């Protein structure tokens with residue numbers, strides 16, 4: 001049987017969401033590991049004053065593409081941007097482009113989606129469900145299409161504890177979408193992704209379909225280099241907020257599995273699934289749960305420990321406080337720490353900013369942080385069990401060479417090392433901080449520690465002045481404690497003299 005790279009040789013590939021986090025990694029890996037691929041058609045929209053061509057050429061300049069650039073400086077010739085706004089009728093693709101795509105595309109990877117948890121339902125439906133339906137219609141007009149790979153999420157069915165690699169009945173009949181009375185999901189994202197799966201499945205008699213369900217996609221593990229990440233989504237924003245010393249407490253279950261999956265693992269599995277779907281043409285859509293929890297589990301408590309120690313070794317610049325975040329599943333305890341370690345320091349700092357003639361900002365930052373972590377807590381406070389038989393089946397179908405080139409065997413993942421690279425990745429690629437500034441960042445943390453010691457000493461003196469100096473009983477307790485300390489000291493001194 002042809003290897004994965006042999007299969008993609010000479011193929012025309014259509015990708016949606018190529019400017020996003022996972023799309024970029026998919027484009028890079030295809031170009032690097034399948035160098036004979038013919039053309040990548042990227043459905044892209046103009047955005048923020050940039051044309052689609054400008055956006056794609058900016059994307060290709062990004063460090064992620066360094067290795068591809070080294071191997072083939074002309075790699076951009078394989079990329080053809082196609083103007084498309086997925087929320088518009090017929091995806092707003094021009095008739096000429098439709099003609100071009102339908103005559104040559106061999107495989108589609110549908111990555112585009114809104115992944116915001118607070119997206120208004122109407123927009124989430126428009127993009128995640130209706131655009132998927134429209135793309136499927138376009139796919140059916142394609143004369144040489146061999147596979148349609150849809151990227152879903154492992155949390156599409158998060159209303160269940162055990163999740164098999166099957167499509168479950170939709171939360172609502174897609175035809176009756178807008179009149180649905182309630183979501184039965186924690187957010188519009190998981191709700192619309194569940195609906196999209198049903199829409200995709202309904203076309204599986206006409207197309208060869210694969211559905212990939214990644215869990216929480218994190219920084220790259222190995223490829224194209226360890227720790228690549230370019231956004232604040234999922235845990236990345238939480239890690240950064242903790243590393244900056246802003247986030248001190250969050251509701252999460254220490255013992256729940258943190259089902260993080262590196263982005264390069266997801267992309268390797270996606271490309272392998274594309275190959276398998278095209279070559280074997282399975283009769284029903286195959287679903288691949290792409291998760292780590294059942295294979296190589298790691299828990300939120302362990303993540304907290306490794307994130308904190310990593311940021312102590314490699315501190316972020318200009319931290320607000322020394323990194324020290326703790327997770328707790330206790331609601332009241334979390335509320336207490338929110339008050340003491342988020343709101344109180346924010347108030348004091350904003351007061352300082354006001355007094356020094358600057359605009360207060362810390363309270364605003366904390367309000368946004370609380371909104372974001374409030375939306376994530378659902379996923380960090382419980383755990384799920386995903387069946388991963390199809391992932392194992394796919395692995396067994398690969399040649400030993402492909403298993404190395406398109407590695408998605410997460411049994412080999414060393415979590416502490418991965419988390420270290422992830423944290424360094426947030427520093428280098430999300431915050432664009434220089435590693436050579438680490439000594440200055442450490443110096444800043446020492447300064448913060450000294451400020452804390454000074455603050456605590458002043459607080460103690462204040463308490464002493466207010467309570468001890470004014471009350472006879474407090475004074476008596478104070479003298480009792482001090483004399484007890486002296487007695488202990490003289491006891492230890494005497495016993496050490498005797499033993500000498």
Ligand SMILES: CCCCC/C=C\C/C=C\CCCCCCCC(=O)SCCNC(=O)CCNC(=O)[C@H](O)C(C)(C)COP(=O)(O)OP(=O)(O)OC[C@H]1O[C@@H](n2cnc3c(N)ncnc32)[C@H](O)[C@@H]1OP(=O)(O)O
Nearest residue numbers: 115116117118153232233234235237242325372376379380
């Ligand atoms: C150290 C202890 C660690 C212990 C770890 C414990 C828990 C781990 C935490 C989380 C795990 C759960 C993850 C579950 C993922 C489920 C799996 C999926 O399917 S993945 C899809 C995931 N989707 C997301 O993650 C999107 C979530 N984001 C949103 O919905 C929105 O961004 C928002 C949080 C509602 C905020 O919306 P708002 O309109 O207020 O802001 P913007 O989005 O416009 O962003 C403005 C600005 O802020 C930056 N930003 C965004 N998110 C964060 C963040 N979490 N932290 C910090 N900053 C953030 C964003 O980049 C923008 O910046 P700029 O203006 O410069 O562009």
Ligand SMILES: NC(=O)C1=CN([C@@H]2O[C@H](COP(=O)(O)OP(=O)(O)OC[C@H]3O[C@@H](n4cnc5c(N)ncnc54)[C@H](OP(=O)(O)O)[C@@H]3O)[C@@H](O)[C@H]2O)C=CC1
Nearest residue numbers: 017018019020021022085086087111112113152153214217
């Ligand atoms: N990140 C994660 O942790 C997980 C992601 N997934 C799934 O993986 C897929 C990719 O996610 P990810 O890369 O993280 O998401 P991103 O938000 O990084 O990327 C989304 C992509 O969709 C494109 N897009 C959004 N709206 C439109 C539109 N109206 N018209 C054209 N293109 C549009 C964006 O283009 P533009 O740049 O123009 O905005 C972007 O390229 C999604 O299907 C998601 O559900 C699944 C599990 C976890």
